[in-house]
Amino acid sequence: MRASRFFISTLKEAPSDAEIVSHKLMMRAGMIKRLGSGIYTYMPMGLRVIRKVEAIVREEMNAAGAVELLMPLVQPAELWQETGRWDKMGPELLRLKDRHGREFAFQPTSEEVITDVVRSEIKSYRGLPINFYHIQTKFRDERRPRFGLMRGREFTMKDAYSFDRDVAGMQQSYQIMYDAYTRIFNRFGLKFRAVAADNGAIGGSGSHEFHVIASTGEDALVYCPTSDYAANMEAAEAPSLLASRAAPSQPLEKVSTPQMAKCEQVAEFLKLPLAQTVKSIALTVEKEEGAKEYWLLLIRGDHELNEVKVNKVEGLGAFRFSTEAEILEAYGTVPGYLGPVNTKLPVRVVADRTVANMADFVCGANDKDYHYLGANWGRDCAEPQVADLRNVVEGDASPDGQGVLAIERGIEVGHVFQLGTRYSQDMNCVYLDENQHPVPMQMGCYGIGITRILGAAIEQNFDDKGIIWPTSIAPFEIVLCPMGYDRSETVKAETDKLYEALLAAGVDAIVDDRGLRPGAMFADWELIGVPHRVVIGERGLKDGNLEYQGRRDAEAQQVPVAGMVSFIKDQLKR
Known part of the structure; x- marks a missing residue:
């Protein structure tokens, strides 16, 4: 990609309505553009990040045996009424009517639709287990949309739904998805923590949230540094701080x-x-x-x-x-x-x-x-x-008896649930077992906030210059910054040669051929957050070198021209 043929629209100042770091930096970097309250256009630079997030999620879902489909945005009210959620969801559920007065929901999630699909398609135990997923637009009518993509009304989510014969099978499917999520967040290059959580409005018997660790996170995560215990604040068990009750020693x-x-x-x-x-x-x-x-x-x-x-x-x-x-x-x-x-x-x-x-x-x-x-x-x-009625505090004994509790902040970006028969029972989603007896299917559901990942990643990775993307989800892996691309044939030739070599090696590179002054050019790419940069200039070329600098590096280093492609490939592997 050449910058002159792409669309780059950076801003020196964030709009006044941008509240948190990720919102400000995404607006300044030209990754999103506000259309309405909680609704954003994903600009080309931001969309590239979204597509990379989706690709990692899709690869790991497929590897875990999930099967992709695509469910509709607009869903009949009758399905939601079957499970009671038409009334229970309240004003967050965006409702609409067609020209005939029939009611529909703009989906915030798809438990009802996928259950309807499975109950009509799978009749026998031979068709189980099965796990369907899709990556689709969602809408929740937030009372107070804020923080850009962190709490918007329209967003993109990956949701998956497993169907099993029994509880043991459901728990096995749940573990497969839990492990897949762990691989996904490791591939994103983010520091994260999985914590036990409350199921909330989704229902079911057990769940875990996946949080990106960030000091600006809305959620308090409780964990024991000396054991595997971890839970969000809502689910963390608070022990009695007094082993027993003393006898009264004062009059009332x-x-x-x-x-x-x-x-x-x-x-x-x-x-x-x-x-x-x-x-x-x-x-x-x-x-x-x-x-x-x-x-x-x-x-x-x-x-x-x-x-x-x-x-x-x-x-x-x-x-x-x-x-x-x-x-x-x-x-x-x-x-x-x-x-x-x-x-x-x-x-x-x-x-x-x-x-x-x-x-x-x-x-x-x-x-x-x-x-x-x-x-x-x-x-x-x-x-x-x-x-147990209270929130835990730091220093409380860990419920597993293996130490004391600590608390850190996190941003929820994924949630896996053991649903059991919460939806299959209400919607008569049954299979015939080996004895031809109808049995409700055991379900699990698994969500990742695709667009929310962008905000969470930035909240964890930024400095006073801008965003610092992990390489795996950066809009581009490397930017080539030629000094005088339009004035020096030597610089142009070496830049084009390196660019073609990087593309041939599978590196996602962009050449900034816009003819900007070095300061403005570097400021743009530091704001956008591309993790690797190579500067090509006549002075360095005379000595046979190019200048490399990682986005987190304090200083640049000289790398021989002949070894730059191998050097970049090594950097990308780290």
Whole structure:
């Protein structure tokens, strides 16, 4: 490729709406162009990166035995209604009608469609296992699209779906995909971590997320440096920080805490450790015929509630936070002074594991401007239901007993799920076993955010000059920068010779023949992030050398003209 025949449109400054590094640099490097909120045109330079990401994904999917097809963007509402997701997905699902008034969804994912394909095509156990995948445009109507390709509304995703006879087969297919994902992210050249995760709206029994490690990542990843344990914050198990509960040593005492509705304020006022306080969160569950059930969740004052874990407490699958009117009705006071002692109405109390082992703790007195000192389970209030309710913190014991937990930031770019019969049961996707009995198929699904990879890779690989692409997904592997290509026959001849030799060796090279001054030329390619650069100039050629510099290198090095192709091939292998 020659730059004069390509389209390069770099900017000195990022548009004002670009918020994070990857968004700013992709806009400045001319890789994407905003069309509307959360919707971008992939410009030629950015599209080359996308195609390289797709190629690696496709190669590994094919090698893992998955079969490619292509499912439609627009899907009939009836399929989504079969699984209940037409209503459950809410406003993120973009809905539309045709001229006849029939309803459709613009796909955010394709579990329903692939299940419909398989239930009509595969009838016998002899057709299983099978794994289908496609690389296709998706749309999710994000409430607040932001961060460029990181949280856009339209994006490209690879989603795969496995179908098996039984749980053991499904788990084997899941492992095959997990291993394939590991190879894919290694080939991308990115530092990543696979972590245990919650299945969320997809459903099923188990899953792992693949995160690109980046300090700007939205997700907190929990891991044990001395073992294989890793999970995202939503799924990380939080152990009790107290091995057992001590006997009460203080009387229950009601103390005045005027205008102190937060645990931090109360602890400071009473000159007590924050870890001796208990934070109360009031929830409401709507029952049949308008009845309400009130719940009180308790976590230590220095901990944070994990709402995903709350959803898993039996009876709290449809919880919401209580209104001030409901709090007044159930506790007889205003928010900030709630506690498990002497509630106005019967309340179901659930204590986090650590809180359940606390003694002589501080909690709200269910009376405005008052708290209790020396509260104890059993003596002052009934024993609570116990559950894991909190986020872990650094230094917590690892659930596998092999060390303590650490936390780093990551960007989710892939997710693999064990779906089980979540969709096959609802959609009657069954096969006939050896005894001609109908059995629901066991499913798995596996997604990679193709376009999100670009943003994540940049968030992990950039400097003050611009992007630093890993070689495997760079728009070009190497750029040739001739000094005076249009003025020096010697420079032009050597540049063209090297270019042809690199192409013959299978190297994806571009020649910058635009006639720019060296500073402007180098600035463009450093911004774009091409990982290898060769400068061809008359001065170096007189000594029989060319100048090579890797995108991360502080200085250039001289390489003999005759050995440059071999040298570049060695660099690309690293």
